[in-house]
Amino acid sequence: MAASPILIWGAGAIGGTLGAYWKRAGLDVVLVDQVAEHVEACRTRGLAITGPVEEFTQVVPALTPAEVRGTFDIIVLAVKAQATEPALAQLKPHLAADGYVLSAQNGLNELTIARAVGEDRTMGCFVNFGADWHGPGEILFGNRAAVVVGEIDGSIRERTRAMHQRLAIFEPNAVLTDNIWGYLWGKLAYGAMLFATALTNDSMSENFADPRRTIVFDQLGREVMAVAKARGVVPIGFNGFDPEVFAPGAPPEGSAASIAALAEFNRHTAKTHSGIWRDLAVRKRKTEVDPQIGVIATLGAEVGVATPAIAKLVDLIHAIEDGEKPMAFSTFQELIDTCAST
DSSP states (O other), X not given: OOOOOEEEEOOSHHHHHHHHHHXXXXXXXXXXXXXXXXXXXXXXXXXXXXXXXXXXXXXXXXXXXXXXXXXXXXXXXXXXXXXXXXXXXXXGGGEXXXXXXXXXXXXXXXXXXXXXXXXGGEEEEEEOOEEEEEETTEEEEEEOOOEEEEETTSOXXXXXXXXXXXXXXXOTTOEEOSOHHHHHHHHHHHHHHHHHHTTSSSOHHXXXXXXXXXXXXXXXXXXXXXXXXXXXXXXOOBTTBXXXXXXXXXXXXXXXXXXXXXXXXHTTOSOOSOHHHHHHHTSOOOOSHIIIIXXXXXXXXXXXXXXXXHHHHHHHHHXXXXXXXXXSHHXXXXXXXXXXXX
């Protein structure tokens, strides 16, 4: 019996890019997206991947959620973190009994997925490449970066190795790990910093290079690492981010060097601003701040670790979402003040 196609649920920046590369390489792939115009473009004129990495157009079979039929052995979940639970409710009937869901998202969504479909039917994934959905049938692929896959129980199975081979089609330096949680927590710290960069209209690189803002990135990194340590997680670094220099008690010189490395890394991408900034400034919609960053404060409270900078950052993002504060340095200054007072 032939294997079912890989179903990619969410054909935006991450899912669409993966799907286009996999289909071009000959893999059997079907995209699912709620934007009907995007679905129609992907399956007719094709999904255009643009940007400095590579440019090509690939026709990819695509469906809206209502059009999906049957069951699938592999479902790649690539929706925004806040859409995880609604997406799981839609896709769960289409997951084969011995199949699994791969989370190609930001945050700790593997926890939510495991609760919905079971730990054994959940696989973890970490992605850090830069991409933006620019409209129906068009995605900017801004830069290559870390791609990692691993089982949430730390094992390495035949299915994990097979998925690693698939991801290597897209990213030749893809990593197979027995510590996916370490990568995900490392990305949480970096993700918190990216949320801070979205408080203004400055680029990611400009934010990381501004010495006035170093105190914020340092504090955010240290709060996330403190929570990770208290929960027994060993974070892993990537693309200039070194979690060890943000560990409790680590000297400031190390974190300053890591922040400078992040400025340099982001200086060489066509994706100048984060997806968070794009949600706020361009698409005028809610961000992933609660499930991706707000959860850190909750997890910290469970182990007695205070996260005042995280809490303030969440409040400021909500204030921008609600039109109560501008995307400006004056808003960022409030976060600086909070960090200075702690």
